[in-house]
Amino acid sequence: MPRLKHDVEQLKERALFVRRDIVALLARSQTGHSGGPLSCADFGTVLFFHEMDVDPARLDDPARDLWHFSIGHVTPVIYSLMAERGYFPLRDLLQFRSFEGHLQGHPSKHDTPGIEVSSGSLGQGLSVSCGMALGSRMDGNPRRVYCVMGDGEQQEGQIWEAAMFAAHYKLDNLCGIIDYNRKQIDGDVEDVMGIAPLADKWRAFNWNVIEVDGHDVAAVIAGFEAARRTKGKPSVLLAHTVMGKGVSFMEDDYRWHGNPPSVEQAETALAELGTSLSDWTQRLQGHAAPGVAPSANGAG
C-alpha cells in the first residue's frame, strides 16, 4: 500500500490536479509562489504517487522513505502533493498562509504533520537530508531519502558542503532532485549568478548525475529507478523544467517566481487546465477527511 506505483496515465492526471490545486490555493490566499511549484508538479507527483514508500496514516512508520524540500518556498506544490496523497484534507489548502490554518508560508514541522524538518532558508536542506540518510544507514534502515533543491539555490555555498559530505560518506540511499527551471526571483539564473555547467559540477563532486525532462513522468520514473540502482555514491536528478509549466502566461517568466495570480488570472489559468475556480474550489472544499484524494479514473 505505501508505495502507490501509479502508472503514467494516473500520474499525468494527478499532476494536472496538483497544478489546479496550486492555482486555486494561490488565488484564494493571494500570497505565495507560483512559478516553482508549477515546475515541480510533475516530478513531485512521481515522487509522491510512484516512487516513495510513505504512509500518511502512519507518519512515524520507521520504514517510511523521507522527503525534504530544501526549497521551502514551493509550499503550494508541497501542500498539494501532501493533501492529494492523504496527509490532510484538500480543504486545508484553502487556508494556505492564513493565521487560522496549519499551512505556513514555508514548511513547518510543528504546524503540519508529515513535515519532517522545517525549511525556508535556502541551502540547508541537502545537509539535513545527508543527516537523515547517514543516520538511517547507521541503523541499518533500508529507507531512501529524497531532497528537492532549486537551481538558484545552487548558489548557496552550503549546498556544496553537503554535496562533498554525501559523496564522502557514499550515501547511495540519498537522492537529490534539482528543479532546473533556469529562473530565480531576480531573473534568469545565468544572469543573476551562473551555475552552469551544473551537471559537471555535481559529477566533479562524485555524484551520479541523471538528467531528465522533469515534466516527462515516464522519464522521471526511469530516473528514480536509475538512482535506486546506483550503489556507492549519491544520485541527483537534474530535472529540466519550465517555470510556471502548464499556465501559458506564466511559463518561462521569472516574474512569476514569487507572485500569486489574481483571481482573474487564476480563472484563465484554470480554464487552460480544464476547470474553473468555483468547480475546483468545490472539489477542495468537499474533501474534508484525510485520505488519498479521489481521481476521475479511480486511481485513488
Place this chain on the structure above:
Amino acid sequence: MSAATTPAATGAVTARIDLAKPELKRTREGFGHGLLDLGEKNAKVVVLVGDLSGSTNVSFFAQKYPDRFIQVGIAEQNMMCVAAGLAAVGKIPYLATYGAFAACRSADQIRVTVAYSDLPVKIGGAHGGISVGPDGATHQAMEEIAIIRSIPNMRMIVPCDYWETRKATVAAADDPHPVYIRFGREPVPVVTNAESPFVLGKANVVRPGGDLAIIACGVMVFEAMVAAEALAARGIDARVVNIHTLKPLDVAEIERAARECGAIVTAEEHQIHGGLGGAVAEVVVRSHPVPVEFVAVHDRFGRSGKQEELMTAFGIKSPDILRAAERVLSKKRAG
C-alpha cells in the same frame, strides 16, 4: 588574597577549595569526558566534529566509539544541519566546533533548521570567551549567550568548571530540546566536584549572603567566589549564585536574590549586551527592581594575550567584581 578556603559549590559541603591556589582543569575535557559517559549509556548519541577533534576533546569519543563518530570537515553550517537530520531520524547528535563558528557562523542554521523544528541537537561551543588567549579576537567567542538565548526552543548552558561541563554534557541528552553548551580552552579553577548537584535550569547558590548577590556563569563563578571572600574580610556578606543555565533561566532564584539582597552584580565572560547581565536585568526590572552592576566585556573585540592578562585588561577579574560590588552597594545605600 590569603590562602583562604571556601566550601565547594555543592550546597552540601563535601570539599573545600583553595581560592588562592585552586586545582585547574580544562572545561573542554569535561565535554570530552561527558561524551564518553554518554557513549556508554546512550546508544542514540552520535558525535560530529568540524576538523577540531583534538581541541574540542571529542577525540576521546572518536577513539572509543568510531562507529558513532562523524567527521564533517571544515563545514560548520553543513555540520549543524547534518546534525538536525540525524536528530530527525532519532539520534541524539552532539557537535563540536569553536563557539565563534557554532553560534555566529551557523546562527541561521540553528535558528531555521534546528530550533524551529525543535530538534534535539546538542551544540558544543568550544573556545568561549576572552580566556581563549593567544588566538585573538576571531576565535574568542563572546556573543553566544546573546545569540542563542534570543532563539526560541534553545537551551543555553555556560558551565563553571570541568565537573559542571561534564554534567551539563550528560544532562543535555535527556532534554528533548536543542542545547548549546559553552566551554573554554584554557585550564580554569575547579569549584565543584563530582557530587555537586546539576539540574538544567536550576541555579546553584555557591555561597550564602544577604548584603548583595553576585550572579555569575562560567569561569566568572570562581572570580565571584574570590571577590566574595574579599568582601567578607570587610564584613560584607555577598551571596554567590552560579547561573549555569542561561536559558531557561532560574527566574525564582534571581528574584530571591533581588528581594533578599537588594543589590546585584552580574559577572560573565561575554559581551555586555544580551548576555547574563541582560538576562538578569530583564527579570529584576519586572519583578523586584534593585541596583544592578555588570561585569562583562564592554562592547569590544578581543585580542591576543595570555588568559590572565586578557581577563584583567578586559575588566573581568575579581577586582573588577569588587569594584562593581562597591558601586552597587553605594547605590543600594542611596536607596
